[in-house]
Amino acid sequence: xxRPPSCILSSILWVKQLAIRLGCKRPQPSRWLSRLRERRQSxxxxxxxxxxxxxxxxPLLFLLLLVAAPGAITVLASFRYPGEFGGLxxxxxxxxxxxxxxxxxxxxxxxxxxxxxxxxxxxxxxALVTTLICLLMAYPLALLIAHSPKKSRNPMVLLxxxxxxxxxxxxxxxxxxxxxxxxxxxxxxxxxLHLFGIAPVQLLFSPFAVLVALVYAHxxxxxxxxxTNLEKHDPALLDAAQDLGANAWQRFWRVTFPLSQPGIxxxxxxxxxxxxxxxxxxxxxxxxxxxxxxxxxxxxxLGTRDWPFGSxxxxxxxxxxxxIVWLAARLAGRGGRYA
Amino acid sequence: MLKQIAIRLGCQKTITKxxxxxxxxxxxxxxxxxxxxxxxxxAAGLAAYAFLYLPLTIVxxxxxxxxxxxxxxxxxxxxxxxxxxxxxxxxxxxxxxxxIAAVASLAATxxxxxxxxxxxxxxxxxxxxxxxxPVAMPEILLGVSLLLFFIQVLNLTLGLLSIVLAHITFSxxxxxxxxxxxxxxxxxxxxxAARDLGASPWQTFRHVTFPLILPAVIAGGLMAFTLSIxxxxxxxFTAGVGVQTLPxxxxxxxxxxVTPEVNAVSTLLMLLTLTTIILASRFAPDVLKGxx
Numbered sequence: 001x002x003r004p005p006s007c008i009l010s011s012i013l014w015v016k017q018l019a020i021r022l023g024c025k026r027p028q029p030s031r032w033l034s035r036l037r038e039r040r041q042s043x044x045x046x047x048x049x050x051x052x053x054x055x056x057x058x059p060l061l062f063l064l065l066l067v068a069a070p071g072a073i074t075v076l077a078s079f080r081y082p083g084e085f086g087g088l089x090x091x092x093x094x095x096x097x098x099x100x101x102x103x104x105x106x107x108x109x110x111x112x113x114x115x116x117x118x119x120x121x122x123x124x125x126x127a128l129v130t131t132l133i134c135l136l137m138a139y140p141l142a143l144l145i146a147h148s149p150k151k152s153r154n155p156m157v158l159l160x161x162x163x164x165x166x167x168x169x170x171x172x173x174x175x176x177x178x179x180x181x182x183x184x185x186x187x188x189x190x191x192x193l194h195l196f197g198i199a200p201v202q203l204l205f206s207p208f209a210v211l212v213a214l215v216y217a218h219x220x221x222x223x224x225x226x227x228t229n230l231e232k233h234d235p236a237l238l239d240a241a242q243d244l245g246a247n248a249w250q251r252f253w254r255v256t257f258p259l260s261q262p263g264i265x266x267x268x269x270x271x272x273x274x275x276x277x278x279x280x281x282x283x284x285x286x287x288x289x290x291x292x293x294x295x296x297x298x299x300x301x302l303g304t305r306d307w308p309f310g311s312x313x314x315x316x317x318x319x320x321x322x323x324i325v326w327l328a329a330r331l332a333g334r335g336g337r338y339a
Numbered sequence: 340m341l342k343q344i345a346i347r348l349g350c351q352k353t354i355t356k357x358x359x360x361x362x363x364x365x366x367x368x369x370x371x372x373x374x375x376x377x378x379x380x381x382a383a384g385l386a387a388y389a390f391l392y393l394p395l396t397i398v399x400x401x402x403x404x405x406x407x408x409x410x411x412x413x414x415x416x417x418x419x420x421x422x423x424x425x426x427x428x429x430x431x432x433x434x435x436x437x438x439i440a441a442v443a444s445l446a447a448t449x450x451x452x453x454x455x456x457x458x459x460x461x462x463x464x465x466x467x468x469x470x471x472x473p474v475a476m477p478e479i480l481l482g483v484s485l486l487l488f489f490i491q492v493l494n495l496t497l498g499l500l501s502i503v504l505a506h507i508t509f510s511x512x513x514x515x516x517x518x519x520x521x522x523x524x525x526x527x528x529x530x531x532a533a534r535d536l537g538a539s540p541w542q543t544f545r546h547v548t549f550p551l552i553l554p555a556v557i558a559g560g561l562m563a564f565t566l567s568i569x570x571x572x573x574x575x576f577t578a579g580v581g582v583q584t585l586p587x588x589x590x591x592x593x594x595x596x597v598t599p600e601v602n603a604v605s606t607l608l609m610l611l612t613l614t615t616i617i618l619a620s621r622f623a624p625d626v627l628k629g630x631x
Contacts (some may be wrong), residue, residue: 051540052457052460052461055453055456055457055460055461056453056454056457056461056463056466058450058453059450059451059453059454059457059466059470059511059515060454060457060463060465060466060469062450062507062508062511063454063466063469063470063473063508063511064469066485066488066504066505066507066508067469067472067473067481067508068469069488069492070481070484070485070487070488071472071484073484073487073488073491073492074480074483074484074487077487077491137383137386137387137390138387140379140380140383140384140387141383141384141387141388143380143384144376144380144381144383144384145384147376147380148376158620159388159391160388160391162613162616163391163392163395165565165569165612165613165616166395166569166605166608166609166612166613167569167571167586167589167605167608167609167612168569168571169571169586169589169590169593169605170395170398170589170605170608170609171394171395172593173398173589173593173597173601173602173605174394174395174397174398175394176593176597177394177397177398177401177597178393178394178397180597182408184411216390216391216394219387219390219391223387248377273475273476273477274477274478276477277476277477277478277479277480277572278477278479279479279572280571280572280590283594284590284593284594294477294479297479297483298479298575301483301486301576302576307487310483311483311487314479314480314483314484317477317479317480318476318480321476321477321480325475
């Protein structure tokens with residue numbers, strides 16, 4: 001049986017101490033014991049620190065390298081000039097004629113031209129409308145699940161989530177079929193419009209199609225936090241309200257709704273934020289005028305290859321997202337006082 | 340429940356009354372709660388369910404439709420699946436997707452499990468923050484920053500490697516959160532008992548912690564697999580020109596025209612992710628809620 005060296009050392013120490021003790025007039029066992037304990041503890045502490053860094057080091061390092069560093073690069077890139085053939089211009093170029101160094105040009109460009117700010121405002125508006133529609137659709141759904149018998153709640157939640165385990169491009173494609181000019185829906189609608197003498201409308205490639213798909217893609221992000229909140233409500237509160245003479249609407253508006261505010265804000269943030277960065281839905285279902293921030297960013301990186309400006313747009317989007325998160329957290333905190 | 344109450348009625352006199360009362364109250368409350376589902380609530384809820392399922396049903400149904408147009412039902416056929424399996428590009432894309440998902444989910448499971456344990460045990464704020472950022476931010480931001488980083492700093496040629504690295508990055512968070520949730524739900528005294536019985540930290544991990552979190556680890560891995568198979572946005576920015584994955588292929592196909600071949604590949608892809616997710620929820624029932 002092999003022993004770790006510290007054990008051997010301590011046993012030697014112990015024997016030595018024993019000899020001293022035997023020779024000594026006044027035994028002092030506390031001193032060596034405490035010293036030994038101290039060493040053991042410092043050993044254990046070193047081990048604890050070692051395991052701590054062994055466990056958290058690799059993932060932390062990986063994420064620092066692939067999340068923090070790219071983020072920092074994006075910030076830096078937004079202060080650079082675009083390269084001649086895409087990418088970034090060199091910081092220090094041999095030829096003094098070419099663009100080089102650091103600049104605020106991209107930010108000046110953004111705030112100097114109204115078009116880009118307009119796209120931001122339009123995206124925020126689109127995200128707001130999507131969030132509101134999601135809320136209107138998800139609330140009854142979440143309430144229905146929360147008021148169902150305990151046994152059927154989990155399957156009902158599963159039914160909400162399952163469509164979203166599939167690729168969101170499939171959802172987009174499905175709406176292309178449903179809203180397409182040959183679809184039953186389009187034919188019916190245009191047939192009715194024809195009866196009233198109104199020119200046929202195109203459903204696909206319109207803001208309407210974008211909105212429908214945005215709502216479709218983000219509905220569970222609203223429904224799930226709402227459900228988690230509604231499920232926790234004490235049913236006795238509704239009973240009490242009813243006993244005190246509140247009708248169904250009053251029970252909802254004065255009891256359930258105020259209590260569910262944290263869920264509403266959590267869900268809204270979960271819908272609002274991803275919608276801001278969406279580019280595939282406007283591109284595939286929208287017309288030429290339905291560009292959102294996501295499309296603008298994508299265009300800068302893969303189309304015109306103006307990376308500094310694309311980075312600037314990304315930074316501004318990040319700022320917008322952080323502002324919204326902060327706002328949602330504050331509102332949720334304020335709403336939380338009811339709970 | 341009733342049997343239990345009866346037993347308690349016989350054994351413990353003091354708490355019997357309150358227990359029976361409480362149980363009756365609970366049942367009454369539950370009963371009244373289900374009665375609160377009025378017709379309007381039913382209608383609105385079912386409409387929402389219909390809104391969720393109608394599009395996918397149409398995609399699946401038309402994949403068996405014997406018509407070039409996704410407009411009306413003509414007849415049953417396997418034709419579009421045959422077209423699919425004759426499509427060389429599609430098969431290559433599917434192979435790429437599976438390879439990327441396998442490698443990325445494996446790496447993300449290892450790193451994510453470590454991150455989950457570290458988040459639970461050492462409460463490292465930096466790590467929690469770094470893990471949550473890719474999950475909380477719009478995907479496009481991670482996509483473009485990785486594109487910049489790969490090209491500008493690493494001077495990497497975009498391809499399989501860059502996609503795998505990107506996929507690991509966004510999957511770690513999901514695995515870590517599932518593992519952390521599992522650890523948080525466990526009794527801390529189990530580990531203390533192991534330590535008191537003289538187990539070293541490694542032995543505690545090997546014989547106590549790991550077997551207990553294994554279901555969560557497997558669920559996290561399966562989750563990472565579906566996330567990787569399904570990812571479009573981040574792959575779009577990190578794939579470069581040479582490599583195609585299944586979602587990229589679907590995107591370029593529906594950008595050009597609507598063809599029932601897309602229905603067929605969508606149906607198969609749905610089937611794959613659905614199986615994986617249901618498998619994952621067998622291991623950790625809360626995994627689906629964890630997705631948000």
